[in-house]
Amino acid sequence: xxTLWDVASEVTDPEMPMxxxxxxxxxxxxxxxxxRITATITPTYAGCPALDAMRDDLTARLAEFGEVEVRVSLTxxxxxxxxxxxxxxxxxxxxxxxxxxxxPRAVGPVPLTLLAPPARVTCPxxxxxxxxxxxxxxxxxxxxxxxxxACREPFEHMKDI
Amino acid sequence: xxxxxxxxxxxxxxxxxxxxxxxAGFDESVVEVTAPAPAGVDRDxxxxxxxxxxxxxxxxxQRLSEWSTNAPELEEEVALANIALxxxxxxxxxxxRAGHLGAAERFRTTTMAPALSDEDVxxxxxxxxxxxxxxxxxxxxxxxxxxMAWIVVYSSWRLALMTGLRGLSDPVLAAVAAKAVPELAxxxxxxxGWVVRLGDGTEYSHERMQxxxxxxxxxxxxxxxxxxxxxxxxxxxxAVDPTSLRASLDADLAQLLPVATLSRPERPAxxxxxxxxGRDGVHTEAxxxxxxxxxxxxxxxxxxxx
Numbered sequence: 179x180x181t182l183w184d185v186a187s188e189v190t191d192p193e194m195p196m197x198x199x200x201x202x203x204x205x206x207x208x209x210x211x212x213x214r215i216t217a218t219i220t221p222t223y224a225g226c227p228a229l230d231a232m233r234d235d236l237t238a239r240l241a242e243f244g245e246v247e248v249r250v251s252l253t254x255x256x257x258x259x260x261x262x263x264x265x266x267x268x269x270x271x272x273x274x275x276x277x278x279x280x281x282p283r284a285v286g287p288v289p290l291t292l293l294a295p296p297a298r299v300t301c302p303x304x305x306x307x308x309x310x311x312x313x314x315x316x317x318x319x320x321x322x323x324x325x326x327x328a329c330r331e332p333f334e335h336m337k338d339i
Numbered sequence: 340x341x342x343x344x345x346x347x348x349x350x351x352x353x354x355x356x357x358x359x360x361x362x363a364g365f366d367e368s369v370v371e372v373t374a375p376a377p378a379g380v381d382r383d384x385x386x387x388x389x390x391x392x393x394x395x396x397x398x399x400x401q402r403l404s405e406w407s408t409n410a411p412e413l414e415e416e417v418a419l420a421n422i423a424l425x426x427x428x429x430x431x432x433x434x435x436r437a438g439h440l441g442a443a444e445r446f447r448t449t450t451m452a453p454a455l456s457d458e459d460v461x462x463x464x465x466x467x468x469x470x471x472x473x474x475x476x477x478x479x480x481x482x483x484x485x486x487m488a489w490i491v492v493y494s495s496w497r498l499a500l501m502t503g504l505r506g507l508s509d510p511v512l513a514a515v516a517a518k519a520v521p522e523l524a525x526x527x528x529x530x531x532g533w534v535v536r537l538g539d540g541t542e543y544s545h546e547r548m549q550x551x552x553x554x555x556x557x558x559x560x561x562x563x564x565x566x567x568x569x570x571x572x573x574x575x576x577x578a579v580d581p582t583s584l585r586a587s588l589d590a591d592l593a594q595l596l597p598v599a600t601l602s603r604p605e606r607p608a609x610x611x612x613x614x615x616x617g618r619d620g621v622h623t624e625a626x627x628x629x630x631x632x633x634x635x636x637x638x639x640x641x642x643x644x645x
Contacts, residue, residue, distance in 0.1 A: 218370075224518045225428025250369045252432065252514035257521070287502055288524040290495075290591050292531055292598060313414035314529045315421040323414070339521045 182208045182243060186217055189239050192231040193318045196272040199232060203260025206251060213244040220256045223319040257283075258320075258338055274321065275302045275309075275335040299335050301326035309333075372435045374510045380575045385509065386440035387471065387568045388578055390461070391618060392500075392512070393433030394472035397462060398626065399493060400426035401633050402480055411483055418529060422490065425522045429515055434458035436511045452642050463637035467627045468620040474609060475558035477617075477626040484537050484544070485551035490530035491595065492555050492588065496562050498523040499587035503579035512577060531595050538599025545600065552596075553604045559588070560608030566618040 186208045187200030199205040199219065206218040217236050221229050233248040240246045258277035261269075266276035278297070301309050306328035313323040314337075321334040376382045403423035410416035437443070438457020446464050447455075475493060480486045501523060504516035537548040563585045565573070572578030596603055615621040637643075 221428070221518075223425060223428060223522065224432065224515070225424035225426070227424065252369065252371050252518060253510070255514070255517040283521075285506065287587060288498060288520065290531060290594055291528060292535070292594060313418065314525070314532075315414070315418035317417070319421055319424060337525070339525060 182210055182215060182240065185239055185243070186236060189232070189235045192228045192235070194269075194272075194274070194320075196268045196274075197261075197265050199236070201262050201265030201268060203256060203262065203265075204232065205236075208240075210244065215240050215244045215246045216249060217246065218249045218251050220251050222256050224252075226319055228318075258336060261336070269336060270302045273302050273333055275299050275324065275333060277336045277338040280338055297338070299324055301329060301331070302333055303331050304329035369432055369435060371511045371514045372432065372439050376440060377508045377510075377575075377577060380509070380577055381571065382440050384568050384571055384575075385577065386437045386442040388572050389433045389437035389440065389512070390442055391471040391566070391568075392515075393430045393437060393461070394470045395476050395497065396426040396433065397430035398470065398472045398476040398629070400424075400430060401629060402477065403486075405480065406486070415483070419486070422526050422529075425519075425526065429519050430462075431458050432511065432515050434461045437461060450641065455641075459637070463634045464641075467622050467630050470617070470620060470622065470626060470630075472617050472622075472626075473558070473561050474617040474623050474626075475555070475562060477622060477629060478555070478558055479625050481554065482547065482551070483533075484547040485554050487530045487533040487537065488548070488551035488555045490526060491534055491591070492559060494523045494527035494530065495588045495591040496559075496584055498527060499584045500579050500581075503583070507577050507579070509577040527591070531591075534595060534601070535599045538596075538601045548599065549601050549604075552601060553606055556604035556606045557609040561611070561616050561618075562588075564611075564616065564618075568618075 187198055187205055189199050189205075191197045191199060191202055191204070194202075202222070204219050204222060206220055208215065208217045210216075217240065219229070219232055219236070229250065233250075236248050237246045257280065259280055261277065269276045278299075296311065298307055299309050300307050304326060306326050308328070309324045309326045311322060312325050312332065316323045316334050320336055320339075322337050323332060324335050325332045376385045400423045403419050403426070406416060406419040408416070410419055435456070435458045438461060443457035443460040446460050446469070448464075451460070451464070475489070478489070480489060498520065501516040501519040504512050505520060507513055534548060537544040539545070540548075563581050565581050569578050569581060573580045592603060609623075612621045
């Protein structure tokens with residue numbers, strides 16, 4: 179069983195190929211019963227358009243071991259806290275600032291943080307702690323765009339969600 | 340894969356095995372969707388409720404998508420498309436769930452490919468009078484300031500709804516809600532930032548921002564009306580009472596509007612027609628025009644695959 183998991187966990191994310199689906203916390207389980215393989219994944223965002231590509235890549239990689247079914251489960255919901263330490267290291271290496279750890283979510287209403295100080299994100303290139311937000315939404319659903327005044331480079335930040 | 344020289348021929352080629360052109364069709368493999376309705380919950384009511392929540396998201400998503408290639412800056416274009424995508428993701432699971440509970444069957448015709456997914460049947464082959472979305476979702480967004488006011492109101496309301504739904508007993512609604520909460524909070528934060536910048540900006544941007552809230556306001560009253568389906572499902576423990584959501588929107592606006600130097604709009608609500616509104620399929624004419632664009636390709640090529 180560990181073999182199948184190992185094979186599946188090598189499949190990379192279609193939009194952030196420096197990460198595997200296991201690094202990202204998207205790969206939930208791989209089971210085999212009567213030669214039939216069931217892999218379960220969870221979407222990062224509800225509308226993540228990469229889900230189909232993930233399913234196709236997983237199916238192709240596991241096909242030599244048996245008939246493959248890839249299932250999508252929404253429970254428990256994905257959060258950036260599920261990204262492994264290894265995944266965070268790979269993100270930073272690739273110039274994407276990894277998300278902060280959020281911890282357990284409040285169950286009550288989510289307050290508007292209008293006047294709260296902006297989150298501090300360290301520049302993945304030069305390490306400067308003072309970077310500024312360019313856009314709350316980046317090229318993929320998971321990222322925001324930031325800029326580092328110290329090294330003058332723009333970079334992506336994986337949103338803490 | 341179809342091998343034809345003409346892309347339209349390829350679209351129209353019907354092998355029923357390929358992926359349908361307008362959806363990705365993963366509904367069968369979202370494991371939560373196939374759960375039975377919780378004990379004591381009426382299946383038709385639950386299907387109707389899933390359609391309400393799905394249509395609120397689908398219609399709003401389509402509206403936001405209209406900004407693509409039209410937004411004032413590339414960053415805002417990306418932002419609006421991202422928000423549209425988040426809402427589409429919510430809509431797809433909820434449409435699939437409604438379909439699993441039987442809501443798509445009456446819209447299937449003999450000319451449709453049997454493999455057409457429930458979510459595609461419900462999105463593309465229902466007329467406006469069968470959409471159960473609130474009329475706020477379908478209003479013309481007009482300019483950028485009005486769009487920001489609209490996102491603040493819509494996301495604040497839906498965030499409160501999803502926050503309540505998270506802890507209730509339908510596994511699909513709870514799962515969709517748990518994913519939706521952080522996404523909606525992020526969207527509300529984005530739009531609130533623009534409301535402050537424009538409201539507390541120049542005299543002209545202030546006027547436009549206030550006009551934006553004034554235009555959105557008449558559609559807010561309907562958000563807090565309980566449809567009989569909702570009332571029954573609240574009693575069954577799977578739905579959120581819409582009348583309980585007003586306090587959240589009021590609190591958000593009480594925090595936001597003073598910072599943005601805006602005043603709370605005081606405009607009369609858009610009235611229901613004979614006591615019926617969007618939840619009963621009675622919509623403004625804006626929805627028909629929107630659906631004509633959204634559904635035209637699917638209806639012209641009902642068997643299209645790619």
